[in-house]
Amino acid sequence: MMIDLHSHILPGADDGASSMDMALSMLEAAASCGVRKIAATVHCNIPGRNSNYYTEALAQKFRLLQDNIKDAEIPIELLPGMEVFANSDVPELLKKGKLLTLNCTKYLLMEFGFNESVPFTFSIIQELISMGCVPVVAHPERYPFVQRDPNIVFEWMRIGACTQINKGSLLGRFGTSVGETAMQLLQHDMATIIASDAHDTHSRTTCMKDSYEYVQSIFGDDYAQVLFFENPRRIITDTTVLSNGPMPI
Numbered sequence: 001m002m003i004d005l006h007s008h009i010l011p012g013a014d015d016g017a018s019s020m021d022m023a024l025s026m027l028e029a030a031a032s033c034g035v036r037k038i039a040a041t042v043h044c045n046i047p048g049r050n051s052n053y054y055t056e057a058l059a060q061k062f063r064l065l066q067d068n069i070k071d072a073e074i075p076i077e078l079l080p081g082m083e084v085f086a087n088s089d090v091p092e093l094l095k096k097g098k099l100l101t102l103n104c105t106k107y108l109l110m111e112f113g114f115n116e117s118v119p120f121t122f123s124i125i126q127e128l129i130s131m132g133c134v135p136v137v138a139h140p141e142r143y144p145f146v147q148r149d150p151n152i153v154f155e156w157m158r159i160g161a162c163t164q165i166n167k168g169s170l171l172g173r174f175g176t177s178v179g180e181t182a183m184q185l186l187q188h189d190m191a192t193i194i195a196s197d198a199h200d201t202h203s204r205t206t207c208m209k210d211s212y213e214y215v216q217s218i219f220g221d222d223y224a225q226v227l228f229f230e231n232p233r234r235i236i237t238d239t240t241v242l243s244n245g246p247m248p249i
């Protein structure tokens with residue numbers, strides 16, 4: 001069962017699905033590619049853009065989409081989550097219950113600013129881990145500081161973080177450097193899961209089929225299963241993910 005743990009599917013909540021119709025089309029496309037569970041990871045805590053902290057209003061948007069999925073008879077389960085922008089407020093926000101982890105487990109999907117200071121990335125990961133939280137760093141291959149030195153990801157994982165690679169990165173959607181970095185991370189066991197990071201129906205879609213087949217053709221069945229099926233399943237059931245242990249590049 002394919003599980004997609006990164007999508008911007010809640011209508012009107014961020015720069016993802018702009019209407020209920022679009023959200024349902026995205027979900028239908030996901031289901032027809034074999035995705036059976038999808039996390040609605042709204043952008044959260046982005047200064048000046050999306051706050052989207054956990055409130056009753058956000059919970060209502062989630063329930064409304066769930067009801068529409070049921071009415072449209074789409075065979076997919078919606079899971080709670082957020083893509084939290086990492087800044088020094090995150091530990092406090094987490095303590096106050098303002099953030100939603102992936103399916104309310106210890107795993108928190110978190111993104112960095114594209115020009116974030118590398119020492120900050122380590123200090124925030126360390127602090128969250130000391131609180132019993134496991135940061136899942138969204139699309140590390142897209143950060144210029146990771147492209148310059150992919151072993152930063154090795155160090156993040158060594159202290160206990162997980163990583164989520166974007167399916168589009170592997171297929172060249174974000175350019176050569178991002179694609180090459182994504183491949184390096186996969187080759188060196190620095191990928192925990194692959195997810196869509198879907199925003200719409202035409203460009204950044206929910207379809208996981210091409211990227212699954214691509215990973216399967218290069219790395220084989222077992223690794224593809226771990227990245228698209230088994231580790232996402234372990235995350236949403238709050239159990240330890242599989243890893244051969246990252247290898248430095």
Ligand SMILES: [Fe+2]
Pocket residue numbers: 006008083138197
């Ligand atoms: Fe995202």
